[in-house]
Amino acid sequence: MQKPPLLTARHALFLDFDGTLADIASHPDAVQVHPGVVPALRTLSGYLGGALAIATGRTRADIDHFLNPLQLPLASEHGAQYRLAGGVEGGVPAPDLAPVLAVLQPMLDRHPALVLERKSAGVALHYRQAPELEARCRAAVDHALAQAPGLEVLQGKCVLEIKPAGPDKGRAIADFMRHAPFAGRIPVFAGDDVTDEHGFAAVRALGGIGIKVGPGDTQAQARCTDTTELREWIFQMASPQGLPA
Structure with a gap:
């Protein structure tokens, strides 16, 4: 290359x-x-x-x-x-993120090493300080997406981004x-x-x-x-x- x-x-x-x-x-x-x-x-x-x-x-x-x-x-x-x-x-347009936050907040309360980054059109769940929680984070994000049509997940380096589809x-x-x-x-x-x-x-x-x-x-x-x-x-x-x- x-x-x-x-x-x-x-x-x-x-x-x-x-x-x-x-x-x-x-x-x-x-x-x-x-x-x-x-x-x-x-x-x-x-x-x-x-x-x-x-x-x-x-x-x-x-x-x-x-x-x-x-x-x-x-x-x-x-x-x-x-x-x-x-x-x-x-x-x-900024989507309604309340259903997403309602799903993710309990896990954030249980695991303080997780970081939720709020944005105007989405949220990012960072697990860089707790990589062992990746599977749990993914399951929670998938559940959150089921409550919020029109959103999608984008997997990055130790981060799951919930954003508008498209x-x-x-x-x-x-x-x-x-x-x-x-x-x-x-x-x-x-x-x-x-x-x-x-x-x-x-x-x-x-x-x-x-x-x-x-x-x-x-x-x-x-x-x-x-x-x-x-x-x-x-x-x-x-x-x-x-x-x-």
Whole structure:
């Protein structure tokens, strides 16, 4: 598998956050962003004419907090919410999550190591600090979904995401590629999890390149061994000598 190529002004770049731009932490709030990331993204976004977006399971508020003061184009909550260039926003209506929370709360009360991350369009059940509870978490989530038509589960790294059925990172990337400044460019998407495979499939279908961060089977054509290598790729391109004029 090839290393990520250096981008040109003809590319559009989409980046996952956790496990890609930032190392995965034991708790979602404990993530640390390398101090060089924000200035590098600002430089790279300028070079790409603004065609740089974050495609993540995180909420908009999370990403704006971690990448402050940048407010990049954003597909948050696995594409359930959009922020395009020029102030254009969109997304799916927020579902009724009360039935889901009613099912999950008793298990959270019994197992304090579990973390429930609430979002505008869904919830994420993290069991990173209690991996032995994976089967119980999956059973509880399946039961919760039975009470909430129109929702689906997305399995990630030690996390089960309950989200509206339909939106995913691949659809988000395809939608972004129909709007300026992304339209007419070659899409590149970097991600680390099975939840990013929709994005890899989308960029391949559009003649672009997927970059898998870390090990595992993938549809991506390029790979970085870890987040450090992915960030070094970004830093290289953001340096004065890193990109063609």
